[in-house]
Amino acid sequence: MEVKQTENEKRGKFYIELDGVEIAKMEYVYAGADKYIIEHTEVNTAYEGKGIGKQLVSAGVDFARTKQIKIMPLCPYAKAVFSKVDSYKDVLF
Numbered sequence: 001m002e003v004k005q006t007e008n009e010k011r012g013k014f015y016i017e018l019d020g021v022e023i024a025k026m027e028y029v030y031a032g033a034d035k036y037i038i039e040h041t042e043v044n045t046a047y048e049g050k051g052i053g054k055q056l057v058s059a060g061v062d063f064a065r066t067k068q069i070k071i072m073p074l075c076p077y078a079k080a081v082f083s084k085v086d087s088y089k090d091v092l093f
Helices: 052-067 076-084 086-091
Strands: 003-007 011-018 021-030 035-043 070-073
Touching: 003 052, 011 052, 021 052, 035 052, 035 076, 052 070, 052 076, 052 086, 070 076, 076 086
Parallel strands: 035 070
Antiparallel strands: 003 011, 011 021, 021 035
């Protein structure tokens, strides 16, 4: 499944659509020029347990590395993923 992204100057989201319907999203807000905060991650209950939430977090990490910015995961799900994946520590704020 392809992770897409949309954003404006202050907020954005990574999301996955299936047949034109959004089935998962991870919302974030910029906190200055050097970091963003993951506020919320949500996966449609029909797709839970398939690793979709992890795909969204991974896309967020790739984005942060590309932009050379840090991530503050306030969302409980994203925070849990960051605590389990050591390779994400380089972007953690």
